[in-house]
Amino acid sequence: MNEQLRFTKEHEWVLVKGNIIRVGISDYAQNELGDIVFVDLPSIGDIVEEGEGIAVLESVKAVSDVYAPVSGEIVAINEALEESPELVNESPFEAGWIVEIEVAGVAQTGDLMNQQEYEAFLKGV
Amino acid sequence: MTMNKTVPLIFERSAPGRRGYRLPDLDVPAVPVGDLIPQDFLREEPPALPEVSELEVVRHYTQLSRRNHGVDVGFYPLGSCTMKYNPRVHEDVTSLPGLAAIHPYQPEETVQGALELMYNLGQYLAVISGLSATTLQPAAGAHGELTGLMVIKAYHAKRNENHRREMIIPDSAHGTNPASCAMVGYKVVEVPSDERGGVDVAALKALVGPNTAGLMLTNPNTLGLFDENICEIADIVHDAGGLLYYDGANANAIMGIARPGDMGFDVVHFNLHKTFSTPHGGGGPGAGPIVVSQELAPFLPGPVVEKQGDRYRFVTPEHSIGRVRSFYGNFLVYARAYAYIRSHGPEGLKQVSETAVLHANYMMQRLKDVYHLPYDRTCMHEFVLSGVWQKEHGVRTLDIAKRLSDYGFHAPTVYFPMVVEEAIMIEPTETEPKSTLDQFIDVMKRIAEEAQEDPELLTTAPHRTPVKRLDEARAARHPVLRWEKP
Amino acid sequence: MRYLPLTQEEKAEMLQILGVDEVEELFDDIPEGIRLREELDLPGALSEAELVRHFAELAGQNKNLKEVVSFLGAGSYDHLVPALIKHIVGRGEFLTAYTPYQPEITQGVLQSIFEYQTLICELTGMEASNASMYDGASALAEAALMACAATRRELVVLPSTLHPEWRNVVRLYLESQDVSIVDLPYDQASGIVNPQALEGIPWPDAACVVVQQPNFFGLLENVAPFRDVVKKHGGLLVMAVDPISLSLLKSPGELGADIVVGDGQSLGNAMGFGGPSLGFFATSGSKLIRRMPGRVVGETVDSEGTRGYVLTLQTREQHIRREKATSNICSNQALNALTAAVYLSVMGKEGFRDVGYQSLQKAHYLQEQLLSMEGLSAPFSAPFFREFVLKAAVDWEDINLRLMEQGFVGGLPLARFGLPELVLFSVTEARTKEEMDHFVDLLRGLIA
Known part of the structure; x- marks a missing residue:
């Protein structure tokens, strides 16, 4: 797994590439949700606020929001999820990414957890 | 008797040119269709309906029916659904042409019997609920909720309190409650349950205020428990200027024993397809009449039936919200509920509730050693177990539900209410013989043993049904919602 | 009660297992102030035979469309229903x-x-x-x-x-x-x-x-x-x-x-x-x-x-x-x-088309017959399917009551929807030429 990943308490991961932030959900989260059957993606160009719902993941009998870890503009969505939502289950950190957000200036992810911190956090869940 | 794994679709039985039903020959002069309707409006080919004989249709649906569980087939302990026996005489009396073959727009003078039935049923439901005025228009419980909320909203608006748009709902509520709120533009405010499973009164006090439209409550609640604090709850909501809505899904516990009106409720809906034994029909039709207090009566949907001397007529209440469906609701459904009330009488209805509650407590008592009982207190007509003990063996509540099918039982309601982990909600109803309750208890105990000894037997269940466990994820990922000609 | 199978012995056994003397006690969570201590004010129980008789009486007070011929529609239609x-x-x-x-x-x-x-x-x-x-x-x-x-x-x-x-x-x-x-x-x-x-x-x-x-x-x-x-x-x-x-x-x-x-x-x-x-x-x-x-x-x-x-x-x-x-x-x-x-399966492709075809033909036949009558006119010119509106300066409610005595229900008077003098007729494949001809004769007598 990519050492650069940072995690939120809502079980999203983010990967910073300059002022672009890629967002997905953690392996723990996909496992809790079960078989993902549909991903409701935002539109490219949408302006989002930190903490706002940006995508919806649906399993057979549950619905879960994905929240924006930062404010910015949606610049990419993972269109492969429209046909193959199961990618979120099969490859949560790679092929199952969800959106990319462009932030103004430098992305602030200092208050997010790194891999070890997140694992410790999961033990307390 | 063996059963095929699949039954072909009716379309797959079709052969070009084969016919089922035939009309009499046309007895008026035939005019070319294009002379009556401009060609531009007409389709070139009739819809591609199946072309099958009458025998094929009968056989097809008979085969399908044999792949279906119903109350007539076996025990159906589905919590919150009240799957009691549906008396057959109700099917007979509601198919009389004098009820089944009357048109909603016939002159009132020619449908006095229908109006009398509607009027009296409205009165009976008012008596049972302890409230004043009834509309029979809503077609189902959720439709009744919507109607009741529209009435509450109209009441507040009339009093220039249109800002009251917050509806308080317990965390254990049916999903229809918040969904109905959304349909009238109400904001849902959730009140937590206390440790005894009732509304957390202190939390409620903190939630009410000048924007409170009301509180929706099921009592007994979805845990099958009667909320002992109901009078205090009603006072808190009324003092804040809100109204109380009673979700009647669980009314089978209280007929002739306690009345929502006396508890302080202002609006009640009944699920006639639960409490009053109209058949569920595989998902409907139901009927969800609402009964309201005198103050709310002018806001009911119209028309309602009024009695003048010995005549009955339709009238529209003074401040009626309008209509929630066309005509007068599911008439032939609520006519069955009328029959149910008439054949039980006051004493019979009370016995129904007493027996339903006795049955539930008996089963709860005998099952609580093998399944976790999160709220160990006297229940009403249903109770909620938890599959957490079995989860330790890798067996989920869903697996227990599927395994019950192998023993010929329908599963209880599972994973609801959401306040209980791995919930198993059992409602035996009053019409089951004790021997059936005992068989079910024995099977539940055996399944608990299987969970320990052979978990895989459960996680791969069912084994004896026409189809094995179905892939719901596949159905949702790539929806196939209709048959396509290959 | 007919639908309650619990015997006295079984009830006693259940109560014993629960450790209570009376079913009453199971309702102790309900505060005394709201316990109903009198019987519900409802009519007494009917046996099956009495219920059947009661329903026959109620149904008998309604004129049903198996005994009278109807031209009512507007959302509820008298089509043939396969047995x-x-x-x-x-x-x-x-x-x-x-x-x-x-x-x-x-x-x-x-x-x-x-x-x-x-x-x-x-x-x-x-x-x-x-x-x-x-x-x-x-x-x-x-x-x-x-x-x-x-x-x-x-x-x-x-x-x-x-x-x-x-x-x-x-x-x-x-x-x-x-x-x-x-x-x-x-x-x-x-x-x-x-x-x-x-x-x-x-x-x-x-x-x-x-x-x-x-x-x-x-x-x-x-x-x-x-x-x-x-x-x-x-x-x-x-x-x-x-x-x-x-x-x-x-x-x-x-x-x-x-x-x-x-x-x-x-x-x-x-x-x-x-x-x-x-x-x-x-x-x-x-x-x-x-x-x-x-x-x-x-x-x-x-x-x-x-x-x-x-x-x-x-x-x-x-x-x-x-x-x-x-x-x-x-x-x-x-x-x-x-x-x-x-219904759609047994009607099938041809049968279903026939239902529409015959309804269309019969509706137009009736309209033509009625329009031949003095005092009746067609207010609208657009093509229609199986329902049509006619106009006449008569009391359609009263005419319907008189038709009823002769075994017919006429069209739906639209006065109830704020459209006086208009009446909406509906004709399905279930109507026969004989019924329609008889109806036209009767109506002619009433309107004249």
């Missing part, structure tokens, strides 16, 4: 089943709904149908709300030729969510909405326009202008259709509809004083399909690869998404949908 329907629909396995939440033991209901959905798609020309709604009127209201949600707009354009009761239902549902309504007047000469009426509407704000086809007067609207203008501005075309008319008329799908609803009473269901019936609801395109209200059945396979059916796309529904659900609907009209499916 096998009641035998199939009355089977306990269908009648006494709940919603098919456990698919492995409810394949019968699930497959029948899947077939129903396919049949509705065939009629409407749409891609997907739900498992049914309460009735046509509430289905239309939900369609309008769905259009608002899909377009994020809060304005709905309604024709004044919509059934007044349906309009009332739609208005109430929309007002409850603060959605505005704009009315399209109809042309007094043709009885349909003219293209000119579509001008001056704030189309960029409109979520949808509704077309009822045939309209309340039985007349055929020109759908294309509605479609063109609403779609040009990004709104949706919602059609409310009479399913029997789809045996002959172009499908809404072909006409470009986005959402199609209607009432399925005429598909084998009893009139039953207006209910139960069913609303059907169909749409196209994956985005709109995921916004559909109500239950939907989909095909899948079991763990051994065998074809089977399940409730699907459930995350739209109230039991999962609660206040964010696409609707609050839970129970629908499954048994009526089953009735419609059996």
